[in-house]
Amino acid sequence: MPGVTRSVWQSRKAAREACDVCIVGAGILGASTAWWLGKLAPRLRVVVVDARWPAYGASGRNAGFLLQGAVTDYVSDIRLYGIDRARALRTFTHENRDQLLAEIPTESFGFVPSGSLTVAGETEEEERLRESAALMDRDGFPAELLGASAVNTRLGSKDYRSGLLVPTGGMLNPAELVGQLIARSGATSHTHRPVLHVDADAVEGGDFRIAAGTVVVCAGPWTAELLPEAARFVRPVRAQMMALEPARPMTLDLPIYSHEGFYYLRPDPRGRILVGGARHLHREVEVGFRDATTPALQADLLDYARRHFPELARARKVTAWAGTMGFSPDGLPFVGRVPSGAYLATGFTGHGMAYGFRSGRLLANLVTGTEDPFAALFDPERPTAAASQCASD
Ligand SMILES: Cc1cc2nc3c(=O)[nH]c(=O)nc-3n(C[C@H](O)[C@H](O)[C@H](O)COP(=O)(O)OP(=O)(O)OC[C@H]3O[C@@H](n4cnc5c(N)ncnc54)[C@H](O)[C@@H]3O)c2cc1C
Missing domain, CATH: 3.30.9.10 (D-Amino Acid Oxidase, subunit A, domain 2)
Structure with missing residues (x-):
């Protein structure tokens, strides 16, 4: 079985753990997915593992704008994606905001x-x-x-x-938000554990191996290092x-x-x-x-x-x-399952706060086999003609 190789000198035994869902990456996507799994499927044992710590990446470094819409204005969204998709994207970001404010106490993440x-x-x-x-x-x-x-x-x-x-737009403290989602998710969170290899049923690092019923990769721009098939996405x-x-x-x-x-x-x-x-x-x-x-x-x-x-x-x-x-090539994220069997959420460009919480729900729904009206919106199998005039150029 392919995986992390170890030389005869690297004799340290890898720590072993098992869970139902292992999420790689504790940014806004990993944290939101963990939170929604905790709410929608509380019996599942969920583990979140990060190479550094929650909100180490862009999720802890961004401006904290909670925006609505996909690009910068509705006309640009329509020109890039067509009217039906532009409407769906805007509706998605409205749901993102409304559900976040309804589910998580707003003072806990500095929402204005x-x-x-x-x-x-x-x-x-x-x-x-x-x-x-x-x-x-x-x-x-x-x-x-x-x-x-x-x-x-x-x-x-x-x-x-x-x-x-x-x-309906607003501002928040993104690092606090990620911390709150992880803390309130009920998931086990491991920091300082760089994952080196991902399979459909396990993740592995230099000194650990986590067997999982389902693997979800939310490693932001690093996703392609773990899932080579994602190189075309991000x-x-x-x-x-x-x-x-x-x-x-x-x-x-x-x-x-x-x-x-x-x-x-x-x-x-x-x-x-x-x-x-x-x-x-x-x-x-x-x-x-x-x-x-x-x-x-x-x-x-x-x-x-x-x-x-x-x-x-x-x-x-x-x-x-x-x-x-x-x-991503078309300025929109990818959320779904890839042929190797893992799930991923990546390619959130400069808008991860606008999509992240609702995308975590979408991933939780996909993982648990629950219908979601937005399942096709960010399908990794969609054709991705380059969007030439958006801020994701
Ligand atoms: C300066 C700046 C300003 C921005 N402003 C805004 C804004 O105002 N509003 C907005 O909506 N968006 C904004 N964005 C974009 C937004 O921050 C991102 O879209 C979003 O944070 C992406 O979240 P993520 O969870 O996909 O990835 P990330 O936040 O990058 O999280 C990925 C996590 O995976 C971990 N990881 C990586 N590799 C491994 C591995 N091998 N093993 C284990 N863990 C691993 C990393 O340590 C990291 O914690 C901004 C971004 C930047 C950089």
Whole structure:
């Protein structure tokens, strides 16, 4: 049987364990799947194993935007995926939010029901927001179009042309959320256990082996290292952020997104302003797994923040960080079973918080053989023509 090989010198016996479901990776996907299995199938023995610790990856490094929709605006979703799929994707993200807020006490993960605002940095974006507002109204998704002065007065910003306020958006602390889901799941959680090999009925590391009725791989951009068949689903793309401490408290009170999602800002609970993006200016560098920031991209982020928020001219940079996202060819995740027999959830691009909790339910349903109306939406067997104009480029 293929697996981890050990030389005659590596005589240490592997620790053995058995469970019904073994989940590899304790990011938002692994944690959500564990939580839903705990709720829907409490008799199952579930083990979550992570190479580092819960929320070590992008799930603990992201901006904590809880957004609605697939890309940046409804018109872009429709252009990329067609009207039926765009509607289904938006409905999925609404369910993601509603079920998360209904199931997990919101104060335990710092949720702020602020709404979210997509602001138009360019004329073309302004037009898309206007069209999106009309189509969302038609399809029953709440949104409010704001003019330039309403946006800039509210944010204390300058030069935004308009904004689309989605009242059901919000912000949260993603690392706390993952921790809460694991703690409340009833699953056994192992940290510092890098999995080296995955079969349909076992996972194995250098010094452990876990036999499982079902194996679920939620290893984000690392998924292809464990399931070679996932190499066509996911590639590693880096994102960088920084935290700025303004000289005086700012009026910014909700997450904002501009330039097709390539720039984003939000306040944190201590009044610091978190800024991310600028990846489109450094595409060739912002790939792979290197956990490092770069002076050039950080300078572009600062420049963007100061250009639109005069209050940040004298802000102090407190810290900066990077995270690796799993990008898929069509900008949508993959959730389901692959031919080797394991289940996976990967390819969540820059939107894992928007999809993660509901995707955990979808995976729990697939694993337990329960019907789910969204079973086909993220099918790993779907054809994946490259989506050329989304923020997942
Ligand atoms: C800077 C940044 C900002 C972002 N902002 C947002 C945002 O505001 N809103 C939003 O919705 N999304 C955002 N995202 C995207 C979001 O963070 C991801 O889509 C999401 O976190 C992916 O979750 P995941 O569980 O699939 O993977 P991950 O969070 O990467 O988790 C994978 C886990 O698997 C573990 N693992 C890997 N290999 C192994 C192995 N061999 N054995 C055992 N364990 C293993 C890792 O240690 C890790 O803990 C952002 C991402 C970044 C980087």
